[in-house]
Amino acid sequence: MANSNRPNADISHVYRGTFIHSTQQTALQILEDTLLGVDTDGKIAFIEKGAELNQLSQIFGFNPSEVTQLAQHELFMPGLVDTHIHAPQYCYAGTALDMPLLQWLNTYTFPVESRFKDLEFAHRVYTQVVQRTLRNGTTTACYFATIHTDASLLLGQIANDFGQRALVGKVCMDRNNSVKHYKETNQESQEETCRWVSTYPLVRPVVTPRFAPSCTGALLGQLGAIAKNNNLHIQSHISENVEEVKLVKELFPESESYTDVYHKYNLLTDKTVMAHGCYLTDAELALFRETGASLSHCPNSNISLCSGMLDVRNVLKHKVKLGLGTDVAGGYSASMLDAVRRALDTSKVLTIQDPEYETLTFEEVFRLATLGGSHALSLDDQTGNFEVGKDFDALRVNVAAAGGPIDMIQCEGPKVRSIGLNECTEVSYYLYPHSYFKTL
Numbered sequence: 001m002a003n004s005n006r007p008n009a010d011i012s013h014v015y016r017g018t019f020i021h022s023t024q025q026t027a028l029q030i031l032e033d034t035l036l037g038v039d040t041d042g043k044i045a046f047i048e049k050g051a052e053l054n055q056l057s058q059i060f061g062f063n064p065s066e067v068t069q070l071a072q073h074e075l076f077m078p079g080l081v082d083t084h085i086h087a088p089q090y091c092y093a094g095t096a097l098d099m100p101l102l103q104w105l106n107t108y109t110f111p112v113e114s115r116f117k118d119l120e121f122a123h124r125v126y127t128q129v130v131q132r133t134l135r136n137g138t139t140t141a142c143y144f145a146t147i148h149t150d151a152s153l154l155l156g157q158i159a160n161d162f163g164q165r166a167l168v169g170k171v172c173m174d175r176n177n178s179v180k181h182y183k184e185t186n187q188e189s190q191e192e193t194c195r196w197v198s199t200y201p202l203v204r205p206v207v208t209p210r211f212a213p214s215c216t217g218a219l220l221g222q223l224g225a226i227a228k229n230n231n232l233h234i235q236s237h238i239s240e241n242v243e244e245v246k247l248v249k250e251l252f253p254e255s256e257s258y259t260d261v262y263h264k265y266n267l268l269t270d271k272t273v274m275a276h277g278c279y280l281t282d283a284e285l286a287l288f289r290e291t292g293a294s295l296s297h298c299p300n301s302n303i304s305l306c307s308g309m310l311d312v313r314n315v316l317k318h319k320v321k322l323g324l325g326t327d328v329a330g331g332y333s334a335s336m337l338d339a340v341r342r343a344l345d346t347s348k349v350l351t352i353q354d355p356e357y358e359t360l361t362f363e364e365v366f367r368l369a370t371l372g373g374s375h376a377l378s379l380d381d382q383t384g385n386f387e388v389g390k391d392f393d394a395l396r397v398n399v400a401a402a403g404g405p406i407d408m409i410q411c412e413g414p415k416v417r418s419i420g421l422n423e424c425t426e427v428s429y430y431l432y433p434h435s436y437f438k439t440l
Helices: 050-060 087-092 101-117 119-135 149-162 186-196 217-230 242-251 258-264 282-291 299-304 312-317 336-353 362-376
Strands: 011-021 029-039 044-049 074-078 080-086 138-144 165-169 203-209 233-238 272-276 294-297 321-324 393-398 426-431 436-439
Touching: 011 050, 029 050, 044 050, 074 362, 080 087, 080 119, 080 272, 080 294, 080 321, 080 336, 080 362, 087 101, 087 119, 087 138, 101 119, 101 242, 119 138, 119 149, 138 149, 138 233, 138 393, 149 165, 149 186, 149 203, 165 233, 186 217, 203 217, 217 233, 233 258, 242 258, 258 282, 282 312, 294 312, 294 362, 299 336, 312 321, 312 336, 321 336, 321 362, 336 362
Parallel strands: 011 074, 080 138, 138 165, 165 203, 203 233, 233 272, 272 294, 294 321
Antiparallel strands: 011 029, 029 044, 074 393, 393 426, 426 436
């Protein structure tokens, strides 16, 4: 029996069945006939072999007859972590994919996001995106909102009310020559960001400069100071598109690189997550490693907007923290399972281009979608896998649900061949201690 158990915990629920998760040492660990106990604070009190039932019941004082037994084709896995998603863009996801990044922003994104000053419209869209991502198994999401503080606060409230762990950022941008009505003054951005620093039980604020081209150096410096003074998370974009990288060089000629722009203004910390990074140099990746900053790999968006392809293997070689993001609506799907598939596809394309390239395994990408994401968001002390002391943040998955998309064929073959999940698979999510038990 593990010494890391919490024998003084008051047990609320005990589950028995198959658990799959990642650890720092193992990309995919499958634990069959396993018991997991959850205490009244929603923390994992123990995780042990089923054969230890009687001994565990005596130590923790629960009735063995009240243990919840999973069915043959059910399993528990950690909730999925979306490290980069634009909540307001959900209203046009799956459309408007006919332009490269900068033109796409000016033509579609900025005009749509400017509508979110209308709180009724914002409430409708934000409710839909939170419900949809939860239905897809995303229990933790790092959201971009818009420049509108009240609408951003509304997104935080909605995520909290539905029981989704979230980082929510009010977008900051004081430079936008293409859609001039969709920007703030430097002073407005600073003041509204300070007003945005609000907390809910499951939701945290994240300082959010849209990206370097939409911010003056003065604003970037002020946002870096706000994040430091309030110990806040930071999110933005970096090196997504070749044209964007060239623009940054023109706007910030004194900086050595795109990464150096953020570093100069104290926006690269161990609580920073930057989306994309397709064109980062080895020197820039070394700076990410040195500062503890993270990357969010957004493969659907990278391909859909013809932006580029991230060499994940090189990022991992540099020991940079890495998670996956859907990047709606540059990415057309709000499903993290799609992000898993697209990450594998991108890796295989890189292997086609270079047969010596080491393709990612599905086990590695599973870790990126769970523990890797929690690590990237500096939440790995709370969620990401089934370690004692962490929140029981989990999906209960039935891969043989009636009417589901998977046909269970009993035959001899590899025990584990693929992720085995689909958007229509029956999923329930459990996020304690706020008692959110939902079947999706």
